[in-house]
């Protein structure tokens with residue numbers, strides 16, 4: 001069992017609406033040593049894939065994505081959930097529905113950050129229904145860049161995100177896979193893929 005799996009089982013708390021709270025080590029308070037281990041694991045999986053940039057979605061993906069970008073020695077792109085009129089004129093945008101917030105937002109990226117030469121690794125904290133990651137894939141494709149894969153900290157296999165990304169031709173690697181969860185009980189999938 002890896003360290004993140006142990007943390008999820010010991011410190012994660014399951015909310016009624018199919019949401020896992022990981023505020024003590026990922027979302028609100030961040031454990032840097034854990035992030036470093038997570039990044040090294042992603043780097044070992046993706047290091048020979050010709051990745052030119054790591055990309056994540058603000059805000060919870062930033063800590064593990066930054067550490068992974070450092071390991072792979074490439075820049076990190078942070079997709080915005082709101083357009084910044086001050087910083088950028090030319091934006092790619094796509095609408096994403098948010099599972100945890102029960103709303104939707106415009107995922108936004110400046111047009112000049114990626115080119116067709118780029119091969120991009122997506123990193124995010126959770127894979128649930130795959131809406132956020134699919135939005136990231138759409139923005140990468142709008143730039144004519146290619147997707148190397150998606151590195152996920154915690155996948156909830158019962159919400160179908162992996163299939164959604166597979167339909168888009170995106171390979172997913174998850175460090176923790178939750179097969180089932182209810183209050184006081186989290187069941188991990190046997191296979192880590």
Ligand code: 5GP
Nearest residue numbers: 019020099100126127128129130131132161
């Ligand atoms: P999806 O788009 O795959 O349905 O959801 C992914 C996004 O929603 C992630 O970026 C994450 O921020 C948030 N999310 C989804 N499920 C959970 C969860 O169980 N716990 C937390 N804390 N965030 C989640």
